[in-house]
Amino acid sequence: MPVQLKGRSLLTLLDYSAEEIRYLLDLAHDLKRKKRAGIPGGLLRGRNVVLIFEKTSTRTRCAFETACWDEGGNATFLSNSQMGKKESLEDTAKVLGRFYDGIEFRGFAQQTAEELARFSGVPVWNGLTDLYHPTQALADLMTLEEHAGKPLADCKLAYVGDARNNVANSLMIICAKLGLRYAAVCPKELRPEAGLLKDMTRLAKANGGSVTVSSGLDAVKGADAVYTDVWVSMGEEARFAERIRLLRGYAVTPEVMEKTGNPRAIFLHCLPAFHDLNTATGAEVHEQYGLSEMEVSDAVFRSAQSHVFDQAENRLHTIKAVMVATIGRQ
Numbered sequence: 001m002p003v004q005l006k007g008r009s010l011l012t013l014l015d016y017s018a019e020e021i022r023y024l025l026d027l028a029h030d031l032k033r034k035k036r037a038g039i040p041g042g043l044l045r046g047r048n049v050v051l052i053f054e055k056t057s058t059r060t061r062c063a064f065e066t067a068c069w070d071e072g073g074n075a076t077f078l079s080n081s082q083m084g085k086k087e088s089l090e091d092t093a094k095v096l097g098r099f100y101d102g103i104e105f106r107g108f109a110q111q112t113a114e115e116l117a118r119f120s121g122v123p124v125w126n127g128l129t130d131l132y133h134p135t136q137a138l139a140d141l142m143t144l145e146e147h148a149g150k151p152l153a154d155c156k157l158a159y160v161g162d163a164r165n166n167v168a169n170s171l172m173i174i175c176a177k178l179g180l181r182y183a184a185v186c187p188k189e190l191r192p193e194a195g196l197l198k199d200m201t202r203l204a205k206a207n208g209g210s211v212t213v214s215s216g217l218d219a220v221k222g223a224d225a226v227y228t229d230v231w232v233s234m235g236e237e238a239r240f241a242e243r244i245r246l247l248r249g250y251a252v253t254p255e256v257m258e259k260t261g262n263p264r265a266i267f268l269h270c271l272p273a274f275h276d277l278n279t280a281t282g283a284e285v286h287e288q289y290g291l292s293e294m295e296v297s298d299a300v301f302r303s304a305q306s307h308v309f310d311q312a313e314n315r316l317h318t319i320k321a322v323m324v325a326t327i328g329r330q
């Protein structure tokens with residue numbers, strides 16, 4: 001049966017089959033080729049979308065807006081709504097459902113995204129919650145696919161760092177669905193949540209892949225991609241001292257890239273990244289803890305192995321694919 005995603009939300013990749021994820025990746029590659037060739041798009045003509053951000057963003061907001069405009073749609077960035085202050089989430093969702101064809105939500109609780117979908121009656125796309133970052137994981141695998149030179153199912157992705165955060169959860173899910181080998185490398189305190197880990201381990205096995213968790217960096221051996229993310233996610237700022245204590249041995253350095261034993265291995269990071277002192281937070285951490293880089297060393301970040309800006313660009317193409325597939329005209 002052909003894949004049909006019209007009217008669907010993307011709240012978590014747990015709700016999507018391998019075929020549906022494959023369809024989104026193929027569509028993203030097509031849309032990227034079309035944009036590169038300068039072919040004007042019109043697949044979102046007549047469509048209006050609204051973007052709600054409880055947390056800050058550069059890539060996700062810009063990707064949703066430019067993706068929408070590229071395809072002839074309209075986007076409203078809603079930064080100071082009544083939602084949750086003078087108007088309930090339910091009432092706000094019902095109003096937005098009358099105006100818009102789709103809603104992007106970035107925020108804290110996964111439940112907020114779920115309730116927006118329930119009450120608005122239009123597709124809701126999760127632009128990051130405390131639990132998941134599904135549009136990021138699509139861009140990540142698109143990038144790996146472009147550079148690996150082999151099918152995704154033959155790839156190993158090693159995630160080093162806070163393996164129970166939103167980015168890591170979505171990566172583990174997408175790898176398990178598509179049958180990759182996913183290796184989380186983290187201290188025992190930051191292992192993936194037990195229930196999700198158990199389910200994804202079983203799913204990966206059924207799909208010809210694997211999910212493993214190790215505390216030793218040797219587990220990156222054989223990786224086609226080494227991935228890391230910030231040590232302290234948005235909303236967890238009080239945990240800097242604890243995370244630095246737990247994770248300072250897990251920075252992705254040139255030695256960690258060497259440990260893959262694979263000179264073709266790429267480095268990935270969802271961004272933003274703390275790889276130098278050119279950020280206010282980086283400078284504060286330097287002053288308090290003496291670190292001049294955190295989850296990735298500047299040398300790796302700027303190396304030829306690093307594809308973080310291809311990955312950032314692919315947020316645009318994959319988010320466009322999600323909107324075209326769920327509310328587009330094709």
Ligand code: CP
Pocket residue numbers: 056057058059060061128136270271272
């Ligand atoms: N990777 C990512 O989601 O970036 P932003 O926080 O800038 O949207």
Ligand code: NVA
Pocket residue numbers: 128165166167229230232233234270271272
């Ligand atoms: N884990 C990070 C991802 C940022 C894109 C956070 O939630 O802050």
